[in-house]
Structure formats: C-alpha cells, structure tokens
Amino acid sequence: MNFYKIVRSWFGFKERDDYISASILNYLVNKEYDESELRDIIKGREIAVVGASPQLDKINKIEEDVIIAADGATNYLINIGVIPDIVVTDLDGLQTFHKNPIYVVLAHGDNISLLPKVKEMDKVIPNSQVMPFGRLKLYGGFTDGDRAVVLAKYMGARKIRLYAMDFESGIIGKYSKPYYKRDVPASMIKRKKLEIARMIIEQVLNYDE
Ligand SMILES: Nc1ncnc2c1ncn2[C@@H]1O[C@H](COP(=O)(O)OP(=O)(O)OP(=O)(O)O)[C@@H](O)[C@H]1O
C-alpha cells in the first residue's frame, strides 16, 4: 500500500477525488513547463525553504542563494520585496501571483475549486498525489512545506535551511491562510498534517546518499 493510500485512509480523503482534481489540473496546465529549469536552479545550491509558522514575519534576511516558499508564506515574502524562485502550493494560501517564480502546484480532492488560480501563473509544474499522467509530476511529500524540502533534496540541493517551520508549538501562522487575521491554534487535522510534515522533513534531512 503506497504512502498516499495510507495518508488518505488516515484523513478519510477519497482517491477518486484526488484523481478528478489531478485530471482538471492536467487539463488547465496546457503548456508543458520543463522541470529541468527546476534542477538548474536547485542542483548544487544552498536552498532556503520558508514555511508559514508564526516566526515568518520575524524573518528579515535570507542568506541562501535560492528561496522555495510554501504556499501562504509567499504572500509575506512578496510583501517585503523578496520574490521566491519557486513556490510549492496547494493554492489555499497563495494570494499573490508574481510572474517570476516557478509554481509547483498540487491538485487534491479538497482544492478542486481553487485550481483555476493556475491561470494567473506563468511557469507551472502540476503535481498529483495519485499515479501521475499527462503533464503531472509526483515528487513526494504531503504538506506544502515538506513537499518543498523533498523537491529540494530530489533536485540535488547542496544545503537546505528551514525558515518559519514550527512543528512543536501547535500554533498556525497567520500567513497560512489569506483570511487569517492572527496566528491560530492548530486544529486536530492540522496537527496531524504538521506531524506528518515533521516526520518527512526529518527523514529527508537525515538521509545521505
Ligand atoms: N506552525 C506552522 N504554521 C503554518 N505552516 C507551517 C507551520 N510550520 C510549518 N509550516 C509549513 O508551512 C506550510 C504552509 O503552507 P499552508 O499553510 O498552505 O499549509 P498546507 O500544507 O497547505 O496545509 P493546509 O491543507 O492546512 O492548507 C505548511 O505546508 C507547513 O509544511
């Protein structure tokens, strides 16, 4: 049984809905964006992965060469004039669609209504969490933050540094969702999602070829 079947059983997600969402995303993203540009940007470089924890608006400097922003964190970074090179998103946090970043967009059963947002983007690599088909890719990971770490590792990052990733406090940063006015306590579901994210990141960062 593969990872996504297990995770879907934990959350009660339906594979059929994930397939429907993936088919719509594959249809909407009608121009193939060459993933070799992702590799060219990441391979051998120092990567900052920026999450949406409450520490996000305490960031005033990012030293790394390349910035991968996780969904809602993008809104804050663009507000302070920092344009991410890559955005990893399932579209439920993102409010600003800068033309520069490469958007790595996940389709799943609970963001079907948000998929048309990809029409605001120039460079899109569509992702699924079911067996990929058409232009879809599946790099691995679950939440936007750990998917960003998995992508960086897979594409050959020399170093990965986490910013505004907080899996302990149980508080969700206000930049996680555009309609949050302040940091909020994590729901049970969100706690489970962040626990999965923490485990994936721990495995990826402790894994050496
Ligand atoms: N304390 C935190 N609050 C919010 N995001 C966090 C936190 N710590 C780490 N993150 C990472 O930042 C990312 C922010 O993206 P976002 O808030 O859109 O979450 P998500 O993965 O899409 O989950 P959801 O399905 O709840 O939207 C998360 O995916 C998560 O991996």
Ligand SMILES: Nc1nc2c(c(=O)[nH]1)N=C(CO)CN2
């Ligand atoms: N079906 C479904 N899949 C997901 C969901 C979600 O809410 N529903 N949230 C994710 C990011 O946290 C990743 N995958």
Ligand SMILES: [Mg+2]
């Ligand atoms: Mg999201």
